[in-house]
Amino acid sequence: MAVMNMFGEPFTFSDLYDGRLVQDVVAAQGKESAQTSEGSDSFLEWHVEDAFSSDRCDYFGLLCLRGDPTAATIFAPARALVLPDEARKVLMQPRYAVLPDIAHGENPEPRTGVAVLTGTREAPEIRFDPVYMVPADPADDEAKSAFQCLTEAVDAAAVSHVLQPGDLLVVDNRRVAHARSPFRPRFDGSDRWLLRVMVCSSLPRHRRRGALRAIRSGAADDDDR
Numbered sequence: 710m711a712v713m714n715m716f717g718e719p720f721t722f723s724d725l726y727d728g729r730l731v732q733d734v735v736a737a738q739g740k741e742s743a744q745t746s747e748g749s750d751s752f753l754e755w756h757v758e759d760a761f762s763s764d765r766c767d768y769f770g771l772l773c774l775r776g777d778p779t780a781a782t783i784f785a786p787a788r789a790l791v792l793p794d795e796a797r798k799v800l801m802q803p804r805y806a807v808l809p810d811i812a813h814g815e816n817p818e819p820r821t822g823v824a825v826l827t828g829t830r831e832a833p834e835i836r837f838d839p840v841y842m843v844p845a846d847p848a849d850d851e852a853k854s855a856f857q858c859l860t861e862a863v864d865a866a867a868v869s870h871v872l873q874p875g876d877l878l879v880v881d882n883r884r885v886a887h888a889r890s891p892f893r894p895r896f897d898g899s900d901r902w903l904l905r906v907m908v909c910s911s912l913p914r915h916r917r918r919g920a921l922r923a924i925r926s927g928a929a930d931d932d933d934r
Contacts, residue, residue, distance in 0.1 A: 710906055712877060716768045717910035720922050722759065724813045728923035734771065734903035736894040744840050745812045746905075753889035755785070755863050758882050758907065760838035761807040761820050764924055766907035770879045773872035777901040780892035781869040787826065787835040787884050789866040792858055799855035800825040808841040813926045821845045825859060834883045837863070872903065882907075 710731065713719055719730050726732040737747035744754060759765035771782065792800070803822040822845060828834045836842075839860055844852035863886055872878060880887055894900040909915045918924055 713768070713770045713879070713906045713908050716770075716879065717908035718912065718915045718920075719906055719908050720766070720915070720918075720924060721907055722762075722764075722813060722926050723923040724926055725759075730906060730922060732905045734905050736892075736896070736900055738894075738896045741894075743811075745810075749894050750891050752891050754838075754840050755860070755886045755888045756838040756840065757836060757886055759810060759813075759926075760836050760842065761810055762926055763820075764909075764918065764926075766882050767910035768879055769882055769905055769907045770877055771872065772904040772906075773874055773876045773878075773902075774904065775900065775902040776871065776873050776876075777892045777894075778871060779890065780901050781871050781890040782878060782887065783867050783869045783889065784880060784885050784887040785863045785866040785868065787833040787886070788831070790833075790835075790859070790862040791865065792862050796855040796858040797826065797830075799851055800859055801827065804845055804849060804852045805842055805856070806845040807836070807838065808843070810838075810841055825856065832884075835886055837886045 710719060721728055721730055721732070734746045736749035740747040741750040742748060757765065758769055801824050803824045805823045805825055806819055806821040807823055808819050823836060825836055825842070826833050827836070837859065842856070844856070846852070869890070870878065892901065
């Protein structure tokens, strides 16, 4: 928590991990195939944290207490993506919808009119989650094709790291997509165990939200910084 305070104000969503600021990231028995941090034996697909929400964190930190040699954290910076100009142009238009993330239960409403890439070519931001993100218009083949190009570009830019006990990985959630390789937990008390903290790096934005440590999902209407 002390390190993450250097990046901004710690916060969470009230419907995520019961509103706890410091969250235990461990595999859950019976949820092995879940596309959440409780999953294990399936690839946790590329995503940014809470892509459906404009209040998603700016940074998050993962502190490894126990590692697993087969569980790699994988990440891809948006600025490293090689994309055709036409695909980039489409991805920067508000032609996508983000469906609710099941980790938040059934409360969040879908967001429509969302761009996948924003910012400049030199310093792009990314809002990416193939599990929950689709073209807002199901007939928009151009948006589908551009999204497929992006998925392939993210795969090509991937860098992986196996977290060891004591490692702290800090990720820019606005500029980096991440994923996790599958692994096989034993559920005997010795499995991979991480602690996660999310922060808002904008003090004005944090104050506009009432300086709350646990906010409602989908409370914001835009991406004001």
